[in-house]
Amino acid sequence: xxxxxxxxxxxxxxxxxxxxxxxxxxxxxxxxxxxxxxxxxxxxxxxxxxxxxxxxxxxxxxxxxxxxxxxxxxxxxxxxxxxxxxxxxxxxxxxxxxxxxxxxxxxxxxxxxxxxxxxxxxxxxxxxxxxxxxxxxxxxxxxxxxxxxxxxxxxxxxxxxxxxxxxxxx
Amino acid sequence: xxxxxxxxxxxxxxxxxxxxxxxxxxxxxxxxxxxxxxxxxxxxxxxxxxxxxxxxxxxxxxxxxxxxxxxxxxxxxxxxxxxxxxxxxxxxxxxxxxxxxxxxxxx
Amino acid sequence: xxxxxxxxxxxxxxxxxxxxxxxxxxxxxxxxxxxxxxxxxxxxxxxxxxxxxxxxxxxxxxxxxxxxxxxxxxxxxxxxxxxxxxxxxxxxxxxxxxxxxxxxxxxxxxxxxxxxxxxxxxxxxxxxxxxxxxxxxxxxxxxxxxxxxxxxxxxxxxxxxxxxxxxxxxxxxxxxxxxxxxxxxxxxxxxxxxxxxxxxxxxxxxxxxxxxxxxxxxxxxxxxxxxxxxxxxxxxxxxxxxxxxxxxxxxxxxxxxxxxxxxxxxxxxxxxxxxxxxxxxxxxxxxxxxxxxxxxxxxxxxxxxxxxxxxxxxxxxxxxxxxxxxxxxxxxxxxxxxxxxxxxxxxxxxxxxxxxxxxxxxxxxxxx
Numbered sequence: 001x002x003x004x005x006x007x008x009x010x011x012x013x014x015x016x017x018x019x020x021x022x023x024x025x026x027x028x029x030x031x032x033x034x035x036x037x038x039x040x041x042x043x044x045x046x047x048x049x050x051x052x053x054x055x056x057x058x059x060x061x062x063x064x065x066x067x068x069x070x071x072x073x074x075x076x077x078x079x080x081x082x083x084x085x086x087x088x089x090x091x092x093x094x095x096x097x098x099x100x101x102x103x104x105x106x107x108x109x110x111x112x113x114x115x116x117x118x119x120x121x122x123x124x125x126x127x128x129x130x131x132x133x134x135x136x137x138x139x140x141x142x143x144x145x146x147x148x149x150x151x152x153x154x155x156x157x158x159x160x161x162x163x164x165x166x167x168x169x170x
Numbered sequence: 171x172x173x174x175x176x177x178x179x180x181x182x183x184x185x186x187x188x189x190x191x192x193x194x195x196x197x198x199x200x201x202x203x204x205x206x207x208x209x210x211x212x213x214x215x216x217x218x219x220x221x222x223x224x225x226x227x228x229x230x231x232x233x234x235x236x237x238x239x240x241x242x243x244x245x246x247x248x249x250x251x252x253x254x255x256x257x258x259x260x261x262x263x264x265x266x267x268x269x270x271x272x273x274x275x276x277x
Numbered sequence: 278x279x280x281x282x283x284x285x286x287x288x289x290x291x292x293x294x295x296x297x298x299x300x301x302x303x304x305x306x307x308x309x310x311x312x313x314x315x316x317x318x319x320x321x322x323x324x325x326x327x328x329x330x331x332x333x334x335x336x337x338x339x340x341x342x343x344x345x346x347x348x349x350x351x352x353x354x355x356x357x358x359x360x361x362x363x364x365x366x367x368x369x370x371x372x373x374x375x376x377x378x379x380x381x382x383x384x385x386x387x388x389x390x391x392x393x394x395x396x397x398x399x400x401x402x403x404x405x406x407x408x409x410x411x412x413x414x415x416x417x418x419x420x421x422x423x424x425x426x427x428x429x430x431x432x433x434x435x436x437x438x439x440x441x442x443x444x445x446x447x448x449x450x451x452x453x454x455x456x457x458x459x460x461x462x463x464x465x466x467x468x469x470x471x472x473x474x475x476x477x478x479x480x481x482x483x484x485x486x487x488x489x490x491x492x493x494x495x496x497x498x499x500x501x502x503x504x505x506x507x508x509x510x511x512x513x514x515x516x517x518x519x520x521x522x523x524x525x526x527x528x529x530x531x532x533x534x535x536x537x538x539x540x541x542x543x544x545x546x547x548x549x550x551x552x553x554x555x556x557x558x559x560x561x562x563x564x565x566x567x568x569x570x571x572x573x574x575x576x577x578x579x580x581x582x583x584x585x586x587x588x589x590x591x592x593x594x595x596x597x598x599x600x601x602x603x604x605x606x607x608x609x610x611x612x613x614x615x616x617x618x619x620x621x622x623x624x625x626x627x628x629x630x631x632x633x634x635x636x637x638x639x640x641x642x643x644x645x
Contacts, residue, residue: 004465007473007483038470041621042331044339060333061623080339082329083471106451107187123480141329141341142188160478169184169453183426183452188327188341192426212317217425225410225497236496238410239429242417244315245398245534262417265317 008121021068030073030090034064048080075101079140089155098155101147109144110163119160181221198268215261216249229276285311288388290366293321294581295573295588296394297349302592304356306601312358315365320346325423336582369541373568390568390595397531397574405491411498415445415528422452430524435459442528443472457522460487498523533575542566550633551577560638561594586614
């Protein structure tokens with residue numbers, strides 16, 4: 001797996017994971033996409049989901065399984081995952097675009113409307129966009145959740161952002 | 171990759187996504203080999219030197235080679251310098267006090 | 278010089294996650310605890326682990342290291358643990374007498390029980406240029422950025438893809454550093470995929486089967502020549518590649534800081550899966566010297582989460598030995614902590630470590 005030699009999952013690897021919803025479900029409304037692929041001891045996502053849509057059970061090392069019908073796409077799991085491995089995708093935001101929400105832990109947080117580069121899993125630029133929303137609730141504990149739009153065909157590729165603006169650390 | 175497109179003026183981290191804004195410290199002056207550098211009271215001497223871009227903390231006896239911070243937790247002794255006349259002070263675990271006089275000694 | 282000999286029930290050496298947890302546990306059973314640490318700031322490596330922890334709710338999953346550290350310190354204060362910073366234990370003598378140095382003062386203290394929670398230090402990696410200023414441990418880099426808020430340079434090469442190398446690389450990005458590359462000599466990334474993915478999506482190239490051929494510069498790191506290696510560690514000719522960096526971070530493993538255990542006369546065993554020389558100890562975490570216990574990385578290189586459980590086990594055992602806790606409850610509490618440890622060790626990364634620790638603690642002979 002590319003994960004073990006390069007550090008990122010391929011889209012084919014991702015599609016097989018139990019935490020990833022079906023295309024059908026994604027077309028309905030916003031849904032969590034849990035890109036957790038290894039048996040590590042961890043379950044905050046299971047604990048945090050208000051709909052109990054994520055199951056791990058015991059042992060803790062089991063991969064999280066997403067109950068796609070219970071998932072309401074609220075996005076809390078995105079901020080909670082210590083591995084920053086959960087995304088929230090609204091595939092049919094409008095005719096052309098999907099809305100991606102992802103965890104972001106860099107300074108400064110981009111502002112709504114700010115222009116960004118959208119990056120894929122290996123940090124490659126895949127398109128440009130603008131910040132739609134920034135959620136930085138206290139209970140997210142410094143893991144902000146940023147949302148932006150991408151053309152639909154890029155929904156399963158867009159996994160990071162880089163703000164365009166430069167800033168001085170004063 | 172630089173994630174934040176930062177333009178850093180110096181090596182101190184003033185804003186940090188998790189640690190927040192740097193706390194108000196008491197700025198003092200210390201002297202290193204005759205040169206005055208700014209430091210924050212209470213920080214490890216090695217941190218102040220690192221922030222000032224000083225990399226060489228000592229010169230070895232036999233081959234006169236430079237040595238700098240290596241472990242930063244007081245275990246390896248690469249960071250030892252003369253502080254206020256006392257030799258062999260581990261600068262990574264010793265706190266800055268205003269007016270300290272620090273020298274790189276050739277061993 | 279006038280020497281004063283004090284006495285106390287329990288001295289815990291080291292205020293990292295293991296030491297703090299041990300102190301809190303024992304004090305909770307009514308033991309008089311003196312915690313000592315040579316550093317000016319408590320918490321060991323905990324306050325530098327600014328990422329969210331894994332595990333379950335009971336392992337403080339989802340909490341960041343500094344918040345866990347503050348919680349443990351508060352608990353220690355509430356339980357009346359005496360916390361003594363900038364206090365170095367320089368020796369342990371007969372009858373569990375410790376020699377301490379505080380500033381210019383020396384003192385001796387006689388403890389009924391001692392818990393050594395002294396942690397670990399980084400392994401060195403030797404290559405031409407390994408002593409140049411700018412070559413430093415990944416832990417040293419982490420200390421500089423997360424504790425001292427100082428970047429040790431601008432362009433970083435990370436050597437080693439275990440969790441330390443992966444996590445510190447991410448911390449560097451958060452601090453505004455440019456991580457030019459991460460290299461790993463093995464043909465695969467040895468740490469967790471999620472940590473590697475966080476870096477990969479930031480564009481940090483992670484390259485396996487690569488190592489350092491030499492580091493060069495006039496008085497400081499200026500560039501590194503990397504080279505590819507095969508699975509037998511042979512350099513592959515023609516694969517040299519130069520990268521310009523000013524800091525080389527070495528993350529090739531940790532080894533236990535067991536000097537005090539040696540000084541105290543504890544027997545040791547060399548266990549590669551645990552990181553080096555380990556003070557022999559049993560399931561109660563007592564060493565071969567009665568009354569001296571160990572907890573945390575000094576019992577085998579692992580994580581902060583497991584260090585906290587071991588600290589609790591040592592605290593329980595010391596309290597039991599002091600008569601503050603009866604055996605039945607001590608056994609039950611130790612059992613709970615061991616169950617938590619087992620949960621953590623169920624991953625592919627934990628299996629070999631857990632087996633080696635079990636062998637050590639149950640006194641299984643090699644080949645058994």
